Amino acid sequence: MPVTWFALCLLITAEPIAESPADIFTRRIVPIAQSQRASSCTECHFGGVDLRQYVLADAAQTFAALRSAGLINVERPADSKLLTFIQRKPAQENPALAKVRAEEYAAFRSWIEAAVRDPAILAVAAPQQSVGPALPVEVVRHARHDRVLQSFIENIWVEVERCENCHSAAKNKAQVKKHGEQISWMQAGDPAATLATIIDHDLINVDDPDKSLLLLKPLAIVEHGGHIKFPVGGRTDKQYRRFLHDYAAIVKGRYQTPAELPPTPAEFTIATGQHLRIVDFPKALRGRLIRADVYAVDDAGNERLAATGDGRIGDKDQWQNLVFAVVRRDADADRAARTKRQLPAGSYRAKVYVDRDERVEKNRDAVLDERELLGRVDFSGAWPPGYSPPKILNAAALGKP
Numbered sequence: 366m367p368v369t370w371f372a373l374c375l376l377i378t379a380e381p382i383a384e385s386p387a388d389i390f391t392r393r394i395v396p397i398a399q400s401q402r403a404s405s406c407t408e409c410h411f412g413g414v415d416l417r418q419y420v421l422a423d424a425a426q427t428f429a430a431l432r433s434a435g436l437i438n439v440e441r442p443a444d445s446k447l448l449t450f451i452q453r454k455p456a457q458e459n460p461a462l463a464k465v466r467a468e469e470y471a472a473f474r475s476w477i478e479a480a481v482r483d484p485a486i487l488a489v490a491a492p493q494q495s496v497g498p499a500l501p502v503e504v505v506r507h508a509r510h511d512r513v514l515q516s517f518i519e520n521i522w523v524e525v526e527r528c529e530n531c532h533s534a535a536k537n538k539a540q541v542k543k544h545g546e547q548i549s550w551m552q553a554g555d556p557a558a559t560l561a562t563i564i565d566h567d568l569i570n571v572d573d574p575d576k577s578l579l580l581l582k583p584l585a586i587v588e589h590g591g592h593i594k595f596p597v598g599g600r601t602d603k604q605y606r607r608f609l610h611d612y613a614a615i616v617k618g619r620y621q622t623p624a625e626l627p628p629t630p631a632e633f634t635i636a637t638g639q640h641l642r643i644v645d646f647p648k649a650l651r652g653r654l655i656r657a658d659v660y661a662v663d664d665a666g667n668e669r670l671a672a673t674g675d676g677r678i679g680d681k682d683q684w685q686n687l688v689f690a691v692v693r694r695d696a697d698a699d700r701a702a703r704t705k706r707q708l709p710a711g712s713y714r715a716k717v718y719v720d721r722d723e724r725v726e727k728n729r730d731a732v733l734d735e736r737e738l739l740g741r742v743d744f745s746g747a748w749p750p751g752y753s754p755p756k757i758l759n760a761a762a763l764g765k766p
């Protein structure tokens with residue numbers, strides 16, 4: 366009796382001794398290629414690449430195509446490049462995708478190891494059909510998580526301070542009690558986890574990015590427990606929309622050629638702690654959108670855009686807001702601004718633009734320009750960070766050039 370039992374166990378647990386590569390392919394690779402489940406690649410690629418793209422109709426064709434693409438190492442099958450792709454993982458693995466990855470790896474490894482020992486498979490010439498992403502490499506790169514995260518940081522995370530008191534799990538105990546756990550879509554100090562939560566909570570509408578809750582709430586276009594955080598058509602609105610539209614185009618696979626990719630802006634903004642206030646606007650401009658650009662002026666009188674701020678003129682005919690340092694992606698001189706997040710003391714010139722005719726109000730893509738220049742004023746001296754005291758300028762002192 367015990368002997369029979371032992372024999373039965375062997376029968377159940379032992380792998381079939383010499384399963385052919387074609388059988389392994391049918392039993393383990395085809396289901397991966399046909400599965401609706403997201404492949405492990407999606408943990409780092411929002412689109413453009415997928416493990417399915419590496420599987421053709423049959424084992425021999427697939428092997429030949431992988432081999433001719435340099436993805437299989439016939440001498441050392443375990444070192445095949447395809448296996449390296451599958452083994453790639455981020456520092457913090459998503460547990461569900463880690464499981465998928467382990468299965469994919471085991472399946473492809475046993476299939477490749479069996480296939481390189483099969484003379485019939487080795488003899489197959491490279492087929493017409495190739496494996497790998499169909500999209501140009503520029504598009505594949507643009508859709509990588511690290512690139513998307515960089516854009517999220519530059520366009521949205523840059524203003525976390527505006528949301529974190531109510532939305533960061535570290536700070537919003539009272540709000541969670543009142544409104545529920547879903548309100549915690551931010552993780553303090555962790556833009557990657559925040560982006561993942563935003564996606565998970567469906568706060569981005571990939572069919573109609575302008576209808577994303579992530580945008581509608583802070584604009585108070587739908588009722589928002591945190592009220593209006595920034596105006597339609599302002600810099601923040603433009604930055605949020607730049608990210609949301611790009612993200613939606615990526616996950617919807619709308620980019621097919623490099624020419625369709627949005628250009629990388631030469632400049633981006635960084636929140637300083639410094640506030641600018643402009644007082645005594647004419648009453649007629651109450652409620653209008655303004656933008657104040659702050660230029661650094663050197664000894665020779667040359668000006669260079671150093672910072673910007675925007676918002677609506679308030680009930681007291683004044684405007685106050687944080688200013689955002691404008692840094693050039695490739696300029697060494699701007700490195701200090703990035704790390705210090707503060708404009709140094711110096712000579713500055715503010716140029717103030719007002720949406721008098723509601724041009725931006727009517728078309729949120731429009732940008733205030735010379736037509737809307739209200740005037741300019743020079744200033745200098747210490748400008749410490751903090752809400753109070755801000756740097757105060759008077760609208761009445763704005764002169765035309």
Ligand code: HEC
Binds near residue numbers: 455
């Ligand atoms: C841990 C993150 C990560 C995972 C998971 C990952 N990749 Fe990548 N992949 C990258 C990075 C980063 C690059 C670009 C830099 C490089 O090639 O090292 C890249 C580049 C590529 C490229 C080349 C495109 C180029 O820029 O030349 C292909 C093709 C690719 N990956 C396919 C895959 C496939 C298929 C999977 C799943 C089996 C996968 N990747 C999983 C991070 C990842």
Ligand code: HEC
Binds near residue numbers: 548566568
């Ligand atoms: C003073 C507190 C407060 C601030 C600051 C605040 N919010 Fe909110 N927000 C709330 C409250 C309360 C809710 C829940 C009620 C509701 O849905 O409006 C909420 C809900 C949301 C939701 C919906 C979450 C969900 O899953 O239902 C989004 C998205 C959102 N806020 C975005 C933002 C953004 C973006 C900012 C910063 C620019 C921001 N909020 C700043 C209080 C705030």
